[in-house]
Amino acid sequence: MARTPVWVLLLTLAPALLGPMTAGDQALPDDVVAWFDEEAAAEAATAFDGDAPATVGEPRPLHLWSEDFLDGEPTDTPVVATEEWVAPYAVDGTPAGTVVAWREDGVVTFASADDHAELAAALTEEAPAGALIVEEPMLAAHFALDDGTVTTLLTGFYVGPPTAPLDTVQAALAEQVEDLVAAAVPEPGGDGRWLPLLWGVLGVAFVAAVALAVLSGRRRTAPGNA
Numbered sequence: 001m002a003r004t005p006v007w008v009l010l011l012t013l014a015p016a017l018l019g020p021m022t023a024g025d026q027a028l029p030d031d032v033v034a035w036f037d038e039e040a041a042a043e044a045a046t047a048f049d050g051d052a053p054a055t056v057g058e059p060r061p062l063h064l065w066s067e068d069f070l071d072g073e074p075t076d077t078p079v080v081a082t083e084e085w086v087a088p089y090a091v092d093g094t095p096a097g098t099v100v101a102w103r104e105d106g107v108v109t110f111a112s113a114d115d116h117a118e119l120a121a122a123l124t125e126e127a128p129a130g131a132l133i134v135e136e137p138m139l140a141a142h143f144a145l146d147d148g149t150v151t152t153l154l155t156g157f158y159v160g161p162p163t164a165p166l167d168t169v170q171a172a173l174a175e176q177v178e179d180l181v182a183a184a185v186p187e188p189g190g191d192g193r194w195l196p197l198l199w200g201v202l203g204v205a206f207v208a209a210v211a212l213a214v215l216s217g218r219r220r221t222a223p224g225n226a
Contacts, residue, residue, distance in 0.1 A: 032059060032085055035101050035108040044089040044099040047113035052091045056099060057124055059087040060133045063145075065173065072174035078166060079134050079145060084111060086133060088120035095120035122153035136173065138180055143169070 036059045044054040062084040068075035084102040088095055095117050102111040119142055127133060131146035133153075140156030150169040152162045160172035 031108045036087055040087060040099050043110045044113050047097050048115045054089040054091055057088040059085040062086050063132050063134045065134060065136060069170055070174055070177050072170060079132055088123040095124055119154045126151060127153060138177060
């Protein structure tokens, strides 16, 4: 009796060993798939007005640009994973917004939902199936990284070409982030007149953070979501 080659066995067993594969061979944990199947549509309904149900698209892992990448340094790791997942949703067949889940205390749960139709459409129509979805919070921008090419999905405050090689986008991002940081940090040796403004900005940021936490808590304990 002929023996089956090892490589044939590996190919046969690969799907079972790797688990569910979506978003261009990006593995999604079973509990993430289950959450988006069972919970995401109801949570998306918190972000728009109307009685029409939301249809949630395929979830994609969210990434951030790495620190070295944003510093403009050579790196083999331009992005880092975040343990968050984003999916577009549609209402009456039209892209209407996105819903995000994250892992909190080991459990996949609701993080946020919005009515940003532009990002929903870009995730549905423009992001290549195998691309990594990258968020840049400081610029309120989203990108798709696919085989060394970056496509801007949501411009936000980012200024750069809509599609460009990774190194071109890195140079633009590094410069813009550096400018943001420089604008936020006062020159040393000043007369201190900037201190009231700085504390005022920090105070507003604190109040906004508390408001977001309260809102998130309300969403999680809303009727039908407990």
